[in-house]
Amino acid sequence: MDERAIYIFVLVVYMGLLAAIGILTSRRLKSAEDFHIGGRRIGPWVTALSYVAAYFSSVLIIGGGGFGYQYGMATLWIGAVNVLVGCALAWIVLGKRVREFTSRLGTMSVPGFLAERFRAKEARILSAVVVSVFLIIYNVSVLQGMGRAFEVLMAIPYAYGVLLSGLIIIAYVSLGGYLAVVWTGFFQAWVMGVGLILLAVAALQAVGGLTAANVALAAVDPGLVETPGVWGWPGLVSYSLIVSFGAWGMPQLVVRFYSIKSVSALRVGAVVATIGGAMALLPYLTGAIARVLHPGLANPDLAIPTLTQSVLSPWGAAIFLAAVIAAGMSTFSSVLIIASTAVVRDFYQKGLGKPLSEEHAVHYSRLSSVVVGLVSLLIALRPPAMILVLAAFAWAAIASTCLWPILFGIYWKGVTRGGVLASMVGGLTTSLVWMGLHSPFGVHGFIPGIAVGFILIVVLSRLTPKLPSEHLAHVWGSDEKARD
Numbered sequence: 001m002d003e004r005a006i007y008i009f010v011l012v013v014y015m016g017l018l019a020a021i022g023i024l025t026s027r028r029l030k031s032a033e034d035f036h037i038g039g040r041r042i043g044p045w046v047t048a049l050s051y052v053a054a055y056f057s058s059v060l061i062i063g064g065g066g067f068g069y070q071y072g073m074a075t076l077w078i079g080a081v082n083v084l085v086g087c088a089l090a091w092i093v094l095g096k097r098v099r100e101f102t103s104r105l106g107t108m109s110v111p112g113f114l115a116e117r118f119r120a121k122e123a124r125i126l127s128a129v130v131v132s133v134f135l136i137i138y139n140v141s142v143l144q145g146m147g148r149a150f151e152v153l154m155a156i157p158y159a160y161g162v163l164l165s166g167l168i169i170i171a172y173v174s175l176g177g178y179l180a181v182v183w184t185g186f187f188q189a190w191v192m193g194v195g196l197i198l199l200a201v202a203a204l205q206a207v208g209g210l211t212a213a214n215v216a217l218a219a220v221d222p223g224l225v226e227t228p229g230v231w232g233w234p235g236l237v238s239y240s241l242i243v244s245f246g247a248w249g250m251p252q253l254v255v256r257f258y259s260i261k262s263v264s265a266l267r268v269g270a271v272v273a274t275i276g277g278a279m280a281l282l283p284y285l286t287g288a289i290a291r292v293l294h295p296g297l298a299n300p301d302l303a304i305p306t307l308t309q310s311v312l313s314p315w316g317a318a319i320f321l322a323a324v325i326a327a328g329m330s331t332f333s334s335v336l337i338i339a340s341t342a343v344v345r346d347f348y349q350k351g352l353g354k355p356l357s358e359e360h361a362v363h364y365s366r367l368s369s370v371v372v373g374l375v376s377l378l379i380a381l382r383p384p385a386m387i388l389v390l391a392a393f394a395w396a397a398i399a400s401t402c403l404w405p406i407l408f409g410i411y412w413k414g415v416t417r418g419g420v421l422a423s424m425v426g427g428l429t430t431s432l433v434w435m436g437l438h439s440p441f442g443v444h445g446f447i448p449g450i451a452v453g454f455i456l457i458v459v460l461s462r463l464t465p466k467l468p469s470e471h472l473a474h475v476w477g478s479d480e481k482a483r484d
Contacts, residue, residue: 003314007154010318011325014191015168018184018329022171025179040103040258042182044265048091048272050185050330051256052279053192055086055247057331058145058324059138059391061196061283065304067239068287069297071231072217072224075288078240079281085244087277091270094248097410098257099266104477108258109338110251110402111346117409117475118417119467121351126424128346130401131251132372135335135342138394139376142335144301144383146328152305153321162380169329170373173336174366178259181333188326189276195323196282199304202311203289216292224291234442239392242446246395249403251342252334332373340369392444393435400427400449404457413472418464419457427453 001009042050068075102108105116111131115124143162150161173180207213214225223230228237247253260266283304290303293310297303308320344364348354356364383390401424408415431449439445 003317004154006314007318007321010315010322014322014325017187018168019171021184021187022173022180025177025183041261042259043261044267044269045272046182046186047256047260047265048269049189049276050182050334051253051269051273052087052276053185053189053327053330054181054252054256054334055277055331056082056192056280056327057142058149058328059141059331060280061192061324061327062145062148062301062304063141063391064280064283065287065290065307066300066302068284069291069300069303071236072221072226072229072288072291073214073285074224074227074229074231074236075284076281077227077236078243079284081240081244082247082280083274083277085241086247086280088270088274090248090253091266091273094254094406094410095257095260095266095270096263098254098406099260099263100477101410101475102258105475109341109346110254110406111342112350113409114402114405114420115346115350118405118415118420119471120417120421122421123405123417123424124346125351126421127402127405128342128351130398130428131342132339132347134394134397135252135339136372136376136379138391138398139332139335139373140380140383141390141394142328142332143376143380144390146325147380148301149305149321149324152302153309153317159381162377165325165328166332166373166377166380169332170336170370173333173373174369177362177365178255178337181330181337182256182259184333185330188330191319191326192323192330193276193279195320195326196279196286198316199286199308199312199320200282202316203286203293203307206311207289207292213289213292217288220291220295224288232442235444238439238442238444238447242392242395242399242444245450246399246403246446249399249401249406250395251338251398251402252331254406255334255338332376336369336373339372340365343368343372392446396431396435396444396446396449397428399446400431400453403427403450404453408457408461412461413476414461414466415457416461416464416466419459419461422460423453423457426456 101117102113105113107113107116111124111127114127115121143166146165147158147162150156151158204210207216217224221230260269286307287303290307294303294306297306308317312320344361349356349361404423404427405420427449430452431445434448435445
């Protein structure tokens with residue numbers, strides 16, 4: 001069997017399994033809650049591994065590898081912070097409270113939680129718009145990663161790779177909703193892990209081991225093996241925080257805590273998510289090794305596909321291609337569900353006050369997921385920037401808007417409607433303006449965005465009227481530990 005036939009065989013089997021999951025899960029959809037959060041009955045292993053798959057997309061594998069190629073071994077710190085902050089601490093700090101609060105309030109999305117928690121319709125509409133718009137931008141970076149992998153490994157034109165992977169995702173998400181997303185994510189996390197380990201082992205063997213890789217990189221530029229190295233502290237710290245702490249404000253990740261079947265299941269999920277998240281280190285490592293084996297690439301985002309083609313057998317390369325596609329599909333599908341929820345439930349139903357029956361709500365959610373997916377596809381055909389740059393832009397805008405309202409909303413009774421709205425508007429505006437100025441001092445817009453958001457939510461909550469005590473009693477239930 002020739003190389004191209006092997007790729008096609010592996011991908012056909014893989015895509016067929018995804019289609020089967022979409023069809024099977026579609027038969028279990030009985031309500032809008034089933035479509036958007038799986039009826040709050042997803043187990044810990046499926047929830048945790050689908051969290052990892054949604055978190056570490058083709059953006060990480062291709063884009064992270066591109067950053068490793070460009071900036072060297074210092075980028076391993078990004079992966080390490082991902083595991084500690086984005087996985088372990090996120091599950092510990094957010095998991096239990098998000099599950100309890102959203103269950104009490106009967107909400108199925110981040111905009112819905114903000115609206116009910118703070119009695120702020122404006123928070124629902126603003127966050128729904130921000131989530132919809134900037135998740136489309138994030139989806140572009142995800143599709144970009146998959147397209148690059150097809151382009152190099154199968155010699156398929158970039159546009160065809162984007163269309164092939166994107167259309168399949170749109171099909172199974174519109175069929176199976178959130179259930180399809182988490183179950184395919186569970187399966188895809190295993191594929192990602194196997195593919196990344198295969199590539200890392202083969203790359204280390206090809207370069208002669210980790211020590212040899214460091215020596216060769218130092219010969220190119222000593223900054224490639226130092227911390228912060230050629231990148232510098234502002235860039236390294238900014239990106240580490242945005243793709244780790246920023247995850248706390250990303251709706252496609254936070255929604256995993258809404259859907260898990262019980263609070264007790266979170267303990268198992270936290271351990272599984274942290275162990276599974278360790279795969280985040282591997283793309284940065286292999287990207288740096290690619291700098292030794294393939295110097296002078298025209299585009300750093302080609303580092304991982306090029307390395308794969310040179311160090312893996314056709315079967316290994318086919319499995320890795322499936323891993324890249326798995327990573328992209330898991331994230332793209334998660335984003336489609338969140339965006340469709342924001343458009344239909346939060347903006348149309350709740351924001352504009354347009355009632356829908358359960359049947360019509362599911363129908364419109366399916367339709368909106370198709371529309372959002374197609375818009376992302378069209379933009380991805382001519383992407384405007386490097387993969388990780390584009391992803392970080394979207395994450396900065398969403399996290400600057402949503403992170404503090406979520407965190408303060410579950411830990412501080414004293415936060416007010418005025419404080420939340422000021423934080424959302426101020427954080428979003430600051431991050432966009434900062435990025436529009438091309439990140440002065442090398443600091444990404446996420447940092448000033450969350451700094452301004454933090455100051456505004458604390459100060460304005462001290463100066464504006466408190467929420468009614470009976471509302472807070474309902475929000476907190478029997479939990480008396482929150483600080484007044």
